[in-house]
Amino acid sequence: xxxxxxxDLNTVKRLPKRGHYDRETIYPIVDEALICHVGFAIExxxxxxxxxxxxxxxxxYLHGAVANRMLNHIKQGYSVCITVTHIDxxxxxxxxxxxxxxxxxxxxxxxxxxxxTYEEKWKVFEALTxxxxxxxxxxxxxxNEVEDKTTAIVAIEIxxxxxxxxxxxxxxxxxxxxxPVWAGVLPVRxxxxxxxxxAPLPESVETPQYIKNYTRKGKS
Amino acid sequence: xxxxxxxDLNTVKRLPKRGHYDRETIYPIVDEALICHVGFAIExxxxxxxxxxxxxxxxxYLHGAVANRMLNHIKQGYSVCITVTHIDxxxxxxxxxxxxxxxxxxxxxxxxxxxxTYEEKWKVFEALTxxxxxxxxxxxxxxNEVEDKTTAIVAIEIxxxxxxxxxxxxxxxxxxxxxPVWAGVLPVRxxxxxxxxxAPLPESVETPQYIKNYTRKGKS
Numbered sequence: 001x002x003x004x005x006x007x008d009l010n011t012v013k014r015l016p017k018r019g020h021y022d023r024e025t026i027y028p029i030v031d032e033a034l035i036c037h038v039g040f041a042i043e044x045x046x047x048x049x050x051x052x053x054x055x056x057x058x059x060x061y062l063h064g065a066v067a068n069r070m071l072n073h074i075k076q077g078y079s080v081c082i083t084v085t086h087i088d089x090x091x092x093x094x095x096x097x098x099x100x101x102x103x104x105x106x107x108x109x110x111x112x113x114x115x116x117t118y119e120e121k122w123k124v125f126e127a128l129t130x131x132x133x134x135x136x137x138x139x140x141x142x143x144n145e146v147e148d149k150t151t152a153i154v155a156i157e158i159x160x161x162x163x164x165x166x167x168x169x170x171x172x173x174x175x176x177x178x179x180p181v182w183a184g185v186l187p188v189r190x191x192x193x194x195x196x197x198x199a200p201l202p203e204s205v206e207t208p209q210y211i212k213n214y215t216r217k218g219k220s
Numbered sequence: 221x222x223x224x225x226x227x228d229l230n231t232v233k234r235l236p237k238r239g240h241y242d243r244e245t246i247y248p249i250v251d252e253a254l255i256c257h258v259g260f261a262i263e264x265x266x267x268x269x270x271x272x273x274x275x276x277x278x279x280x281y282l283h284g285a286v287a288n289r290m291l292n293h294i295k296q297g298y299s300v301c302i303t304v305t306h307i308d309x310x311x312x313x314x315x316x317x318x319x320x321x322x323x324x325x326x327x328x329x330x331x332x333x334x335x336x337t338y339e340e341k342w343k344v345f346e347a348l349t350x351x352x353x354x355x356x357x358x359x360x361x362x363x364n365e366v367e368d369k370t371t372a373i374v375a376i377e378i379x380x381x382x383x384x385x386x387x388x389x390x391x392x393x394x395x396x397x398x399x400p401v402w403a404g405v406l407p408v409r410x411x412x413x414x415x416x417x418x419a420p421l422p423e424s425v426e427t428p429q430y431i432k433n434y435t436r437k438g439k440s
Binding site: 206 | 229233255257259261265269270272285289300301302305307314317321323345349352363364367396399400402403404406407409411413414415417418419420421427
């Protein structure tokens with residue numbers, strides 16, 4: 001897979017060593033995230049909305065009700081910025097100044113279009129469901145005609161993208177290492193479970209493995 | 221504390237019952253979040269950047285290097301949208317259509333200004349550090365003159381805001397309850413620890429309680 005070209009849009013300027021432009025780094029960060037934050041501007045006014053996403057190749061898909069303001073704006077071809085962020089740790093340095101976060105973030109830029117054909121919509125319904133949990137599409141009741149008609153889907157082809165990653169220990173000024181101040185990393189992670197069965201569910205329906213052993217790792 | 225007035229900007233249109241406009245609901249969501257996603261638009265182009273924030277009263281503060289593009293844009297008085305999101309659960313319904321998420325999100329709107337006085341900057345340094353962990357400001361080495369000079373801080377007075385909350389079980393169509401499909405909620409939460417001591421730290425420096433028992437709850 002190739003790199004996204006570096007431009008004024010996607011170049012990581014602050015601490016450039018943390019910047020990455022290759023799909024092999026960016027896409028696993030995007031796919032591991034359950035949700036993204038979507039940025040768009042209406043007459044110069046910025047909006048940021050959290051929503052579930054899914055990726056197929058170089059395209060991000062978003063969905064919602066047909067009346068959804070965000071989707072109705074995006075589908076007109078306006079520019080969109082999609083950001084996902086994983087926090088991996090809080091970095092406690094001896095000095096306030098060097099406190100930091102271990103994280104993996106990806107920032108994607110593209111323009112929207114509406115997904116109109118039944119074939120592409122169906123492919124996206126499946127991808128969105130599998131983004132939630134691999135295996136779910138086969139188990140759940142598929143969308144019917146009314147549900148299909150009341151769901152809008154927009155596609156955003158990724159034109160530019162970058163990832164930013166920080167990992168590792170705290171870094172302090174040489175003279176601060178002598179201070180008796182606790183320093184280190186407090187790991188942060190998302191935990192899932194235990195599953196809470198829906199009350200009306202019959203005893204005979206077993207909890208699927210993809211829910212029992214739920215993980216976001218290896219979603220790409 | 222009073223409500224933010226409902227306008228076209230902040231009104232939750234989709235599933236209005238999930239919308240909240242009071243500070244008592246919105247601010248704990250903002251304060252519990254370790255980071256926010258900041259949206260701004262430069263010549264119509266939207267950007268969304270993850271960053272740490274802190275709140276004092278009706279003001280959100282962001283910080284970064286003095287050369288930071290986002291801060292240099294915001295401080296000119298442009299509109300900003302700040303969004304925080306907590307995922308509390310994945311809602312597995314019997315039908316694909318009714319899959320959902322339990323979440324608490326807050327969307328804030330305001331305009332930026334630069335924080336210039338030493339007094340306000342110092343108050344924000346403390347608030348940012350305490351946002352990371354209550355008690356940290358007293359322990360860590362405070363910013364020196366150079367660190368103060370190389371750090372930019374912008375303030376965004378919150379002019380409009382709303383929160384959106386979903387909780388509770390899956391909701392399915394009446395006729396789908398007979399299906400032998402697993403349904404329920406998979407709880408999602410952020411977990412912290414155990415702390416990883418910095419290698420050069422002397423044995424005599426004990427791990428503070430605010431790191432051992434780290435939590436984001438009750439930050440307001």
